Amino acid sequence: MRAKDMIILAYKALWTHKLRTSLLILSVIIGVAAIVALTAQTEGIGKSIVSSLQKLGPDTLIFNVFNRRLTDTDVALIRSLDGVRDVIPIIRSEASVNIGGNIVSATIYGINIEDLEKLLGDIKVINGEIYQDSSAPMALVGYQLAYSNSSDTPMIIPGQMILVATRGGFFSTSSATASLIVSGVLDSYGSMFLISPDTSIFISLQAASKMLRRTWYDMLIIKVSDPSYLDMVSETLRNIYGSTASVTSPTQIIQTTQNIVIQLSILLGGIAAISLATASLGVLNMMIVTVTERTREIGTLKALGFKDRHILMQILFEGFIIGLVGGVLGVIIGVAVSYMLPNILGGSLLRGFRAPMYTAGRGFGGGVAFSYTPYINPVMMLVAFALAPTVSVISSLYPAWRASKMDPVRALRYE
Amino acid sequence: MSDEPLIRLLDVWKIYRIGKLESPALRGVSLDIYKGEFLSIIGPSGSGKTTLLNLLGALDRPTKGEILFEKISLNKLSPDQLAEFRNKKIGFVFQSFNLLNHLTVVENVEIPMMVLGVPPKIRREKALKILGELLPEEVFYKRPIEISSGEQQRVAIARALANDPDVILADEPTGNLDSSNAHVVMRIFRKLRDEGKTIVMVTHNQELTSYADRVVRLRDGQIVEVIKR
Ligand SMILES: Nc1ncnc2c1ncn2[C@@H]1O[C@H](COP(=O)(O)OP(=O)(O)OP(=O)(O)O)[C@@H](O)[C@H]1O
Ligand SMILES: [Mg+2]
Numbered sequence: 001m002r003a004k005d006m007i008i009l010a011y012k013a014l015w016t017h018k019l020r021t022s023l024l025i026l027s028v029i030i031g032v033a034a035i036v037a038l039t040a041q042t043e044g045i046g047k048s049i050v051s052s053l054q055k056l057g058p059d060t061l062i063f064n065v066f067n068r069r070l071t072d073t074d075v076a077l078i079r080s081l082d083g084v085r086d087v088i089p090i091i092r093s094e095a096s097v098n099i100g101g102n103i104v105s106a107t108i109y110g111i112n113i114e115d116l117e118k119l120l121g122d123i124k125v126i127n128g129e130i131y132q133d134s135s136a137p138m139a140l141v142g143y144q145l146a147y148s149n150s151s152d153t154p155m156i157i158p159g160q161m162i163l164v165a166t167r168g169g170f171f172s173t174s175s176a177t178a179s180l181i182v183s184g185v186l187d188s189y190g191s192m193f194l195i196s197p198d199t200s201i202f203i204s205l206q207a208a209s210k211m212l213r214r215t216w217y218d219m220l221i222i223k224v225s226d227p228s229y230l231d232m233v234s235e236t237l238r239n240i241y242g243s244t245a246s247v248t249s250p251t252q253i254i255q256t257t258q259n260i261v262i263q264l265s266i267l268l269g270g271i272a273a274i275s276l277a278t279a280s281l282g283v284l285n286m287m288i289v290t291v292t293e294r295t296r297e298i299g300t301l302k303a304l305g306f307k308d309r310h311i312l313m314q315i316l317f318e319g320f321i322i323g324l325v326g327g328v329l330g331v332i333i334g335v336a337v338s339y340m341l342p343n344i345l346g347g348s349l350l351r352g353f354r355a356p357m358y359t360a361g362r363g364f365g366g367g368v369a370f371s372y373t374p375y376i377n378p379v380m381m382l383v384a385f386a387l388a389p390t391v392s393v394i395s396s397l398y399p400a401w402r403a404s405k406m407d408p409v410r411a412l413r414y415e
Numbered sequence: 416m417s418d419e420p421l422i423r424l425l426d427v428w429k430i431y432r433i434g435k436l437e438s439p440a441l442r443g444v445s446l447d448i449y450k451g452e453f454l455s456i457i458g459p460s461g462s463g464k465t466t467l468l469n470l471l472g473a474l475d476r477p478t479k480g481e482i483l484f485e486k487i488s489l490n491k492l493s494p495d496q497l498a499e500f501r502n503k504k505i506g507f508v509f510q511s512f513n514l515l516n517h518l519t520v521v522e523n524v525e526i527p528m529m530v531l532g533v534p535p536k537i538r539r540e541k542a543l544k545i546l547g548e549l550l551p552e553e554v555f556y557k558r559p560i561e562i563s564s565g566e567q568q569r570v571a572i573a574r575a576l577a578n579d580p581d582v583i584l585a586d587e588p589t590g591n592l593d594s595s596n597a598h599v600v601m602r603i604f605r606k607l608r609d610e611g612k613t614i615v616m617v618t619h620n621q622e623l624t625s626y627a628d629r630v631v632r633l634r635d636g637q638i639v640e641v642i643k644r
Binding site: 013300304306 | 469472474475494495498499501502503505507509513515516517518522526527529530531532535574578
């Protein structure tokens with residue numbers, strides 16, 4: 001008997017029970033789609049974190065001390081260390097900003113313009129111009145702050161004066177009110193590690209120092225001459241500053257992030273696989289029912305010359321078709337759902353979830369949702385797709401075997 | 416009818432075991448069936464008629480004794496060989512037709528040829544040819560449930576004839592038919608007999624035995640009478 005004929009017979013047998021078959025295919029679709037969609041989220045989030053970390057470069061260390069203040073003396077000292085190429089001092093303060101009558105939270109960064117360029121990779125000004133490294137209170141405003149309501153009409157335009165009330169830095173409890181003049185508006189940068197340009201206001205170091213009336217820095221970003229010096233420089237810094245020194249390298253975080261993402265993928269993939277397992281129990285259950293219902297038909301087919309293996313193959317093909325159709329549609333729907341999920345999750349669940357460090361304890365009130373693009377791993381997609389028919393055929397094995405072993409005499413007597 | 420028996424049953428026993436209980440359905444049946452004869456088997460319910468037919472059709476094996484088909488013992492054949500034997504040499508006709516309702520009439524007739532591996536075009540042609548002699552054309556592409564029971568049984572006969580078998584085995588083929596359809600089926604069998612087919616038919620209907628060449632009466636799993644007509 002030709003395989004093609006058996007497939008046609010299997011297909012026609014399935015088609016007689018349209019509703020039953022469709023529901024079964026649906027359960028397979030859900031399983032496959034869940035695997036594809038959920039793993040796409042974790043991989044997408046992971047990749048997004050990693051790429052935002054990578055923007056800082058593999059030669060970067062983020063340095064902070066919690067029991068004293070970092071001043072120009074520290075900057076000079078660290079600059080003189082072996083393996084250190086550059087030190088970027090940053091002043092940072094949370095602030096409330098009055099934008100068109102609305103009080104909005106933002107982060108103020110005091111950073112020299114060429115350092116800002118190193119940090120952002122590229123200063124993309126969509127309106128106005130950059131500030132100069134002077135004590136003039138000129139500011140570059142993040143995209144989200146300027147276009148908080150609509151993407152057409154900016155709330156802030158260059159030359160405009162904005163009122164900010166700072167809430168102090170790491171150690172400061174004092175607050176100050178100052179007015180800044182907008183020099184330009186930045187383009188959207190999306191989510192980045194360490195800094196969220198979209199909800200930040202950048203001013204020069206001097207201006208920040210003057211506005212906050214302090215000469216110490218909140219963090220230093222250290223660039224080493226070569227990534228291989230990262231460990232050495234970290235070690236030196238810890239020796240100098242003791243246990244309260246916090247030295248973080250994005251490379252380390254990338255490692256940790258990737259590990260977390262892998263574990264999360266396994267967890268979510270596992271949960272999704274459970275739904276596929278449930279679907280396979282559905283296939284098993286329905287096949288047992290179908291085979292019992294079709295006892296007479298099986299007896300007839302045997303009388304007409306079907307061998308045991310013909311019956312076996314016929315039932316297996318039925319399972320295969322369910323798995324194959326479920327797999328194909330499951331992957332398609334899984335991909336579609338993958339791209340829909342960030343809008344659902346990103347809008348609520350992951351709000352404020354950003355780079356893992358430096359955000360703890362101090363909420364970004366900016367309300368920028370964490371944005372990421374789901375990543376459809378082709379291997380994962382293939383695995384999910386191949387899993388469906390495999391699992392479905394395996395579930396059909398026992399019912400198929402039972403059908404093939406049916407005694408035709410009894411089968412024909414069956415009412 | 417030739418002198419050489421096509422099928423020989425030699426002291427055939429069939430004992431069903433249900434748990435510890437042994438119930439003998441056939442107790443030492445010996446019978447020669449000749450090529451081209453129309454044999455009818457009658458007997459009360461439970462006398463072993465269906466059991467005998469199933470053994471002739473190699474759907475089951477005797478507990479004791481031997482069945483020879485063209486001098487070859489069916490006991491010696493493997494399950495796969497028995498399936499091939501049923502496919503090529505035997506055509507079954509059942510009381511309740513046993514057509515596949517998810518296939519069309521013509522597809523039902525094609526099934527035995529499908530098993531044999533006949534290419535689609537050739538088997539469709541042959542199925543249509545066989546159907547053409549038994550049924551009006553408008554039923555060929557209908558589903559079995561859409562046609563009358565008389566027509567359904569003729570489809571089943573067409574299916575039994577698909578691989579041009581030597582023997583037609585019919586278990587109460589008229590049991591679900593009205594009298595006029597029953598006579599239609601009988602005339603078809605009679606015609607097939609004239610064309611050289613061997614027909615073995617189980618029936619309850621004494622009147623229909625008049626179409627047969629010989630009538631075998633069973634009681635309690637034994638042949639009690641053979642009537643030649
Ligand atoms: N698969 C089976 N298992 C157990 N006993 C069976 C089986 N098939 C038949 N029998 C028994 O064997 C005996 C003969 O049955 P069989 O079906 O051959 O009778 P029959 O002459 O065809 O009867 P009917 O006219 O009712 O169809 C009966 O007692 C029946 O109960
Ligand atoms: Mg019977």
